[in-house]
Amino acid sequence: MNFVAKTLYGLEKVLAEEVITLGASNVEPVNRAVLFKGDRELLYKVNYCSRTALSVLMPISEFRIGSKDDLYKKGSEIEWDSFMEADDTFSIVPVVNSPHFDHTGYAGLILKDAIADHFRKKYGRRPSVDTKNPRIVINLHISNNLVTISVDSSVIPLFKRGYRKEQTTAPLNEVLAAGILMISGWNASVPLIDPMCGSGTFPVEAGLIACQIPPGRFRQFFGFMQWKDFDKELFDKIRTHADSGIRKSPVKIFGSDISGEAVRQAETNISRAGLKEVIDLKVSDFKDLRPIDENGYLFLNPPYGERLQPDDPDQLYAMIGSALKHNYPGHTAWLITSNKDSLKKVGLKPKEKHILFNGALECVLLKYELYQGTRKHAQPEVLPES
Numbered sequence: 001m002n003f004v005a006k007t008l009y010g011l012e013k014v015l016a017e018e019v020i021t022l023g024a025s026n027v028e029p030v031n032r033a034v035l036f037k038g039d040r041e042l043l044y045k046v047n048y049c050s051r052t053a054l055s056v057l058m059p060i061s062e063f064r065i066g067s068k069d070d071l072y073k074k075g076s077e078i079e080w081d082s083f084m085e086a087d088d089t090f091s092i093v094p095v096v097n098s099p100h101f102d103h104t105g106y107a108g109l110i111l112k113d114a115i116a117d118h119f120r121k122k123y124g125r126r127p128s129v130d131t132k133n134p135r136i137v138i139n140l141h142i143s144n145n146l147v148t149i150s151v152d153s154s155v156i157p158l159f160k161r162g163y164r165k166e167q168t169t170a171p172l173n174e175v176l177a178a179g180i181l182m183i184s185g186w187n188a189s190v191p192l193i194d195p196m197c198g199s200g201t202f203p204v205e206a207g208l209i210a211c212q213i214p215p216g217r218f219r220q221f222f223g224f225m226q227w228k229d230f231d232k233e234l235f236d237k238i239r240t241h242a243d244s245g246i247r248k249s250p251v252k253i254f255g256s257d258i259s260g261e262a263v264r265q266a267e268t269n270i271s272r273a274g275l276k277e278v279i280d281l282k283v284s285d286f287k288d289l290r291p292i293d294e295n296g297y298l299f300l301n302p303p304y305g306e307r308l309q310p311d312d313p314d315q316l317y318a319m320i321g322s323a324l325k326h327n328y329p330g331h332t333a334w335l336i337t338s339n340k341d342s343l344k345k346v347g348l349k350p351k352e353k354h355i356l357f358n359g360a361l362e363c364v365l366l367k368y369e370l371y372q373g374t375r376k377h378a379q380p381e382v383l384p385e386s
């Protein structure tokens, strides 16, 4: 079977590595997605265990069209009975870029009619559209003349892990946070510090990685559970096997924030994820925070000046650079921001740069290596003041 796991821009490579580890073959990263082959067991596994997939689609039909009518004709010929019943509810998510359609929604309406007529002809009844709580979600992708119709095996996006209740005004998407942790190569062998933790997304995702807790563990629902062929026994087996790898965290994880309210929210989310024993929290200005060990990884998601408005972003970013340089020798720091102007005030030379998107905001993810005083390059490379 062919599958398409969707992800965020910049996370395609880490997602490809994840699906390979889970047993996929013919793995091909493409823009914001990874194509792969596997069986039903793998489909369940990717939904339950992948930290960087947003959803997993199963293509059921691919064809070319020369007109709008072709979409109706070929759409009604699909063996819809294999995926849904005449009394099911469904919705269609159209993604259309084609000269045949001026309006994306219109292509969705044509496919809806094709499905309804397919069932009506056969059974005298038809499934009905439910955009709020459908049992089956169908993805309609049209690129020029090529139509790909898929069923969505996740339905509720996989970043909705189920542990988040509280959120600050600018939380990171869970998939983005997990993806950054995976890009960094942090493998729970050294402590992790998030000194601007907000609602705690980095600490929680790091805690899940450290304890090998599958990210799907808190979810009650995946789209494939509503499919006609849902194999509950197989899914229970996969869940039990994945959960059997859960262990105590080998390292401590720390989160702090200048805002007491943010720390309170992080505390709630950490409790809900069952990670109270793993993550320590503190209210602190980053400039007053001191490391807890000789080495470790810091992850920083400071305000960008978009959704959160610091009084003086330049001053904040200059403080971050100075605190990293003076207080964290021996550490590795990763910082994500969309504020490229204030970023210059950090004043340290990054060792790596990645482009990622936080929602619609194009961001850079930078790696800084903060050397020990005893190493050859005694200090991190400092950029000249601009």
Ligand SMILES: C[S@@+](CC[C@H](N)C(=O)[O-])C[C@H]1O[C@@H](n2cnc3c(N)ncnc32)[C@H](O)[C@@H]1O
Residues within 6 Å of the ligand: 168, 170, 171, 172, 173, 195, 196, 197, 198, 199, 200, 201, 202, 256, 257, 258, 259, 262, 284, 285, 286, 287, 301, 302, 303, 304, 308, 310, 316
């Ligand atoms: C973009 S939010 C972080 C969101 C977080 N990653 C999440 O997923 O919820 C930035 C956070 O930086 C905190 N902050 C701003 N200035 C700070 C400082 N000087 N020291 C520590 N935290 C600070 C804010 O209170 C805010 O919670």
